[in-house]
Amino acid sequence: MVLPYMMILPITQRSCVPGSSNARRLSPAATTKEPELNEADKQHAAGLMRINHTGEVCAQALYQGQAATAKLNDVRQSMEEAAAEEVDHLAWCEERLQQLDSRPSVLNPLWYTLSYGVGAAAGLAGDKWSLGFVAETEDQVCLHLEEHLDELPQDDSKSRVILEQMITDEKQHGESARNAGGAELPTPIKQAMAVMSEVMKKTTYHI
DSSP states (O other): OOOOHHHHHHHHHHHHSTTOOOOSSOOTTTTSOOOOOOHHHHHHHHHHHHHHHHHHHHHHHHHHHHHHHOSSHHHHHHHHHHHHHHHHHHHHHHHHHHHTTOOOOTTHHHHHHHHHHHHHHHHHHOHHHHHHHHHHHHHHHHHHHHHHHHHSOTTOHHHHHHHHHHHHHHHHHHHHHHHTTOOOOOHHHHHHHHHHHHHHHHHHTTO
16 A cells, blocks of 8 residues: 655755755765865766765665565565665765755656656565566666766865765665566566666756
8 A cells, every 4th residue: 555645745855955954974975085076077977976965865766665565574675775875975965065066956856756656656566576677777877876986076075985986786686676576577677677767967066
């Protein structure tokens, strides 16, 4: 059964309200010196990190939606644990945005709501599909994080080490989902997920 609106609201606030997410792990960039970036590079790095922050908001919503509708207790627990681990990424990206004199996307509540619905639907489809959805999501997240590594200003070492650790974590999440019995998703679903991701990236970069 999908969580009622009033139960979803506090979770949404923790994911979407700046300053409400606390990392369990220290940021990988904590000991990295702040680079001297020109204004154009600073704005570009902020746009990329804003996308990554919104991606983590979406990941929170997907996992929470799936946990709400998962049929098996162990799968539900796995989704809840994955959501908790993603909070680190959320907090790291938000901290980096602050350092770049920027902010998260104002569209985060919209993307959270859409992603929660998608996650809940995946959970209703069955646990093997829910796990398969996690695996495919993490594959696509890793792909765009690797693209961002190439697109970051060369001197932005702080953003770079954050993305490198995020990639390591996301790959582990995807592999865990496959090992737990995640099914390979049909190609049309993978393509639809990629299209949705592209729309999110293009809008969130600016706002």
